[in-house]
Every structure is written in structure tokens, then in C-alpha cells.
Amino acid sequence: MTTRNNAPHELVERALELSRADGCMVLVDEETTANLRWAGNALTTNGVTRGRRVTVIATVDGTEGTASGVVAREAVGAADLEELVRAAEATARDAGPAEDAQPLLSGEAASPDFTAPPAETSIAVFDAFAPELGAAFARARSLGQALYGFARHELTSTYLGSSTGLRLRHDQPTGTVEFNAKSSGTSAWVGEATRDFSGIDVAALQSQLDERLAWGKRKIDLPAGRYETLLPPSALADLMIYLAWSASGRDAVEGRTVFSRPGGGTKLGERLTGLPLTLRSDPAAPGLECAPFVIAHSSGGDQSVFDNGLPIAPTDWIREGVLNDLTTTRHSAALTGLPVRPFADNLVLESADQAAAPSLAELVASTERALLLTCIWYIREVDPATLLLTGLTRDGVYLVENGQVVGEVNNFRFNESPVDLLSRITEVGRTEQTLPREWSDYFSRAAMPAVRVSDFNMSSVSQAS
């Protein structure tokens, strides 16, 4: 078994040649990663990886419908392809009709770089970042602080081919960096998403940490209760991502989500907030670029392997405060009568007038009394009917009084629904790219504003610090 000298596009073509099924799709994912992890001002478990995954999706027509067989293998070379294609075909024959079967999409124009080598990253992506990181460790040590954190860069080149003529390719860079600083019982966090680490300013991030650690020198105990709260972009992103993940059109029509309408149907067209807020996805969103077509390695939930290659259009999930779209596949759209709306791998929430929208600092300055969060953590669904989520504040909750941060407050457990929360947003800040703290392992391309929310439900106090 060898992968050397097997170009990914050649694997796609060869697998399609080998196919004896009624239809075939082949996905080749070439992935390289590099990461640095640190704790207590020292690097810990760092590494580089290289991987290749080939997924063959065979479709077999039968009297009762079309079946699909999805088989994926890593470390595949040309010599391994026949076994892989036959395994997918056997799986399809064994599987029975696929509920989501649709005609395979055909391709009109191949991606111009379909035959080009995959994009790659390496440990060299940190050439500029690593010395700054070392300097940050030294500075933290001198100040009695301890730095913890993680930097990762991944590049995945996906090649998609089908027996109906698709020849598509997408290169996806994903980078994140996050710092957690601890000093004298105070903890602070900052994080950023990046496509290439070129814009990461370690000194500036450390300066933000210093400011927050300084806020933490005065401790304030507050009880559980409902508070006016300033949610920064990271915290709001984590809540809106969950909302988007819960926006299945089929589930809503079946009456099993917060977007189901009593009596049948969905809540499409209902106003969720009185503010002109728009929640949207767009594969071409600047700085948040993601695949402009469906890449599905398996069917389930709101994706279907039969939709591979389907163009993903910009979509407003909420437009000007009104629920505007729910996610569907071609199959679930046909089933429910909803339009076809595949989900893109990014999410933007913004108000209508960005020029007039305040920064987080300006929101703080105009606050009489409110909590200011850093981020939220361990978010889990408590009740799908209301989309009630629980979770905790983490690494810095501050009290703002009369336009100033006056000290650090204990952590809280919250119980809140992002849908209900939308209706209680009273002020919206300027939208900026942000790193979701909770979901960034899976979803790191988000742009959100800071918002002011009334009566945020801090259900109990957490002793964690």
C-alpha cells in the first residue's frame, strides 16, 4: 500500500473507471495539519499530520428505489481502489433503498484547479507566530502569569468526481488560536480564527488578557438571577450556531423542533425579534470563505450524499428579524414542500445599519449596570421544544456599572434559549469575525456582534474560577 505519486484527481478518475454501479461519486480529502499546544508557559503536545481519505459512494437502482453504499478508507493508493469500489457497491446492494435517493447531479464545468496538487500546511505556518509565542511565555512568567492555549492550522483539499460528470475541488484552510491566562485566582481568555496565521498579533492578544486580568483584581459575588447582560461575539456565536444546527426543515415540519408551528407546519415567516437582525450563511463571505457546494461523506440529519456537488447559495436564515429559511436537502425539500437550502460552513449575524452599530467598548460605556461575559462553555440542549440550552460562563464575568468595568464576578450556570433570547436583545453592536469558544472544533467561521440582552437567566452560581 502506498500513496506516494498517486495524485488525488487521478484517484477520482480511476475509481470512477472501476465503478460498475449505476452511479458513483468519489471524494478524496487530502489533509495536512500543524498544531502547537501549551500549558504553564511551556509547549506540551505539538504535532504535524498528513492524511488522505477516499470515500466512494456507489448507487444501485432497484425496483423499490435506489440504494447507496458509502465506504471510506484512509491511506488509499491506486492499488487499493478496486477493493474500495467493490466494497461500496456491495454495501449498496446489501443496504436496500436509500430514503434520500435523488438523481446524481451532473457537472457542466470542472473546477479549473481540479488536476492541481493539494494545498498543504506544515509546522512552518508558525514561523512568525512561534517566536512571538516564546516571548509571550517569557513575559507571562515575569509577571507571575501562566499561559495555556492552542494554535492549529489545517488545510483540506477535497476533490469530488461523479459518474455524471462532476469534477469539483475545494481547498479549505482552518486556523484558530486561543490563549487562556491565569494569575492570582483570575482567569482570562481570548481567541481568534485565521485562515493563514498572517494576521495574528500575539502581543495584542496578550494585552487584552492583561486588561481582563486587571479587571479581575476586584472580586464581586453576585447571586443567581436574571441580569441585563452584554454578550460578546464569541458567546453569541456559540448560541447562534446551536440555533442554526436546530433549523432542520424536515424536523420542523414533523413537529419536533422549536421552529414547528402548533397545528402543523413551520414557523417560517414568524418574527423572532423586533430588531432588524439577519442571520445568514454565504460561502463567499469575506474572511469566512467555505465550500460553495455540498460535500457530504454520509447521509443523515440535514445532509445527503446524493446532494454532493449541489451549489450552496447565500441564505438568510433570519431576515430582518423574521424566520426566513430552514435547512433542507433535495430529498427533505421535496418531502416537506420547502425550498432546497443546504447549510454553508459559516454564519453571520448582523444588524441593518453596521455603520451606526457600537463596538463592545461603546456598549460598555453606555451601560448603567450589567454583566459582561467573556465566553460560554459546556452548552447542552435541555428541551428541544423551547430550544432551552444550559451552559456556564467561563474565564471572566465582569460587572459593568455606570459605563465602567468595576470588577470580576463569580461564574454562573445559565439556562437560556437562543430563540427566546433573540426577542430580548435590546441593543446590537458591530459585527466582527469571532472564534466560537465551545464549537470551534467543528465550526470556526463566524461573524457576530456583541449584544445587550435583558433578563439573561443565570440559573445558579458556579464556584469554578
Added chain:
Amino acid sequence: MPPTPSSAPPAHPVDPLFLALPTHRLADAALDRARRLGVSHADFRLERVRSASWRLRDAKLAGSADSVQLGFAVRVLLDGAWGFAAGVELTEQAAAEVAEQAVAVARLSARISAAAGGGDRVELAAEPVHRDAVWVSSYRINPFEVPDAEKTALLADWSAALLAADGVSHVTATLLTVQENKFYADTAGTVTTQQRIRLNPELEALSVDERTGAFESMRTVAPPAGRGWEYLLGEGWDWADELGRIPGYLAEKVKAPSVEPGRYDLVIDPTNLWLTIHESIGHATELDRALGYEAAYAGTSFATFDQLGTLKYGSELMHVTGDRTAEHGLATIGYDDEGVATQSWDLIRDGILTGYQLDRGMAHLKDLGRSNGCAFADSPAHVPVQRMANVSLQPTIDGPDTEGLFEGVENGLYIVGDRSWSIDMQRYNFQFTGQRAYAIKNGQLAGQVKDFAYQATTTDFWGSMTAVGGPQTYLLGGAFNCGKAQPGQVAAVSHGCPSALFQQVNVLNTQQEAGH
């Protein structure tokens, strides 16, 4: 000498397809190159992890996939710093190149740490050499040898039976199966080859009232298990019994009153308590967390190292073990991913913190002697980190059955099955729900209530445990999806426990929490 897990011959041979891979040649190439580059330690791991999943919606196949991860990793210690690299090309040249990359990463790490003024040098606790050890988990029928059609037919039949019941609007069925093969070799001379099987079946019935828009669900509470296909045929779980009861449970839940919030005595079934143990004990007794190595991500622990031997974790009835040897446990293995023969040990004895879960680096760092074998990587592309053993609450030898725990409870709840879970980053404040809760009035069950969640602080909760059920109530629960580390890794782990009684725990009404 420690016990050798491979002393008994395994019931199944290791998959010949795995044995046919060039494991030894690649290991030799990688370890030789690492040695030449001056490392103090190197290990090589070649893994083949096959996973297959099925999802049925209303008895129709909605998706299935069969995937294999195959690749190798080289980890080195150089100048007291770790370096790690992974690759997929199974040639000796590629193995040597990956070893060089790992050394380059270690050099970078050492240089940055030195520039920053030092930091602890990594050293490893000693471990006996295990030469050519073989270990295979306990199962009868490898699920990958069962035709896919048989699997989907069984899930479809079960789904159809649930759908046919009154009040069931929709049914979802899922099955995950995994075969994990690992080959490990290190510069000390340990060489291990292992295989384990696990699976996770789950069915959920949903009831929708189209007029009001209200809906409720009821899921099976059968745990995932380190077993083979025989589990689906009734060995280790009575599927016919549970599936037959689900529609009735669901119908009762639909009509159940909303819980009154307040303080209740809770009898918690092992189908729910396993997850509370996982979150509030399992993660809290990981030494890497207690020492801060997960501080930026999964979090730290209130059970800090300075409290070892003194921290009153809970009631004197509390005896919790870490165990990587339990039959059918999801975290059970013969040797961990640092070549350590696995063991069982006490974490909490008589309510006092007495131990931690360790890997070799952590064990050496705190002079704890030998590692207890908790290093694990979930894929050939990931570095081993300290992961959870099967952490289990031991039953009281002559303890009562679950009904016996109801006796004396005037106003309580009996909670069955897990649902949502959340705990803070130091493992103090948690909130859990369940599949169903029954009111207990004067020692008797008095029907289901809904919209409940229990919320507590770890030591308060375990301190309120006033009775622990007997061995007849003991069940090995568990999860496939425990997350930790950066890059993120997922581990499967089991937790055994009996039913137990906790006094005056805070119960919330989730409708009121949502503002409704």
C-alpha cells in the same frame, strides 16, 4: 511484576488483515531514525480503526457509512520536550520521514521553552517491558462479520414495532460499531498488538400532538458496550423487554404533570447515575486536568493534587475505582498507548480522594510510581493524552435493591436514563436531566413527572448520598463520545454503578427556566 493482561489466550485471533500490515518494519524504520537523531524515548503506533454507522428514520434507512482510519504516529522525547508526527503512507521511507518530523517538532518545542525561561522537562515513569504481547477484547460475534442487511433489518423491525404503537409519531434508530486495532512499539522494547470491539445501539420514539404542537420523546437506556453483535441478540440486555415498554413510558410522559421545582430526595438509577459519575468524578480525577494541562479547553479540577488523601469528596459510602480491565468496558484494554499494562485501583475510598488517573508523564511528574495506564489516542493522527479509565461507583455488598431505596423517601424522584448534561470547567456545578422521572410518595412510585433537571455542586451531591444499592442494581453504563484535548479527541468509556439515594437535591422545572 504487574499482572500481564495477555497471560490468558484471547478468544479471538487478531484480524489477519491488520496483522498483514508491515507493522514491525515500519516501527523499526521510525524508531531507528528517531534513535539516530538523539531522542531519549520514541514510540510508534500503527492503528486501523474501522467504524460503521446506520441511521433509520421511521424504519427507513436514512444513512449509513463504513470508514476505516489507517495510519501511524511517531512520538519522541528530545531535550525534555515532546514531538509528534503522523502519516498514512505505509513505507519504511515515510515512517523514517515522519520520525524526522516528530524530532523537528520536539526541537521547536524545546527551543521555545528554553527561550521562555525553561519549564518542566518531560520524563516518563518506568514501566516493565512487554515483548510481543497480544490482547483481544471479550466478544462473541464481530459485528463486521454480520451482513449489513441483517443489521438494517433488525433495526427496521424494531422501529416498525415502535411505530405501530399508539401515540408514537416517529422513530429514530442508530447503530455505531467499531473495531479498533493497535500496534505499539517503543525504544524500550515493548511491542503490543491489540483488538477491541464496541457498539452503540439506540432507538428513540417521539410523540407529537399536532394540535397543540407539544412533543415528547423516549429513548432506550441500553448502554453502549464493549461487546459484539450478540448484544443486539439479547446477550447483556433484554431488548425485547425494553422496546416493549417504550410506548407505555412515552404515553405516560406525554400526560405527566410538570415537576414542582424544589428540593427532593433522589433515587438515581444507574442508567442516569453513570453520566453524573463521568462528569463529576471521572473528569475531576484526571491528573492532567488537576495539574492544568487542560486548562484552556476541557478545564481543570477542584480535586487539586494537594488534596490527595484528604479531600472529602462525598459520603463515607462512596467507593470509586478506576479500572481499565473490566470485561466489556468501553475503556478496557490490555496495554495503553504508552505500553503500560492496564490496571484497576481506587480513586475514592470511604469518601476520600485517594488516587488519580495517570499517564507516564504525569506519574513521574508527581512521583507516583508507575502509571496506571490511562494514555489513549483516538486515532493514528492524534497524540496520546491522559484519558479516562472505566470509573465506577462500587455497590454496597449487602445493599438494597432499587425498590428498597424508595423506602423511607417521603417526597422524592426516581430518575432513569440520561438525557442532557453539563458541568463547569472545574467540575463543581452540574445540571442533568433524564429520560423519565417518577414521583416517590411515602416510599412508593406515584407516576411520572416531566420538565425536570437536577442541579448540584459535586461535593454537596456526593456528600448527600445516604444509601447505595447492592450488586443486584449494578449496571455498566457508558458513552462513545467523551471529548478532550486539542486537537479534539473522542474516547469511549464505561461507568459502572448501582442505584443510589441522594437527599435534598435541587430540582428545577425546565419550562420555568425557559421562561414559560
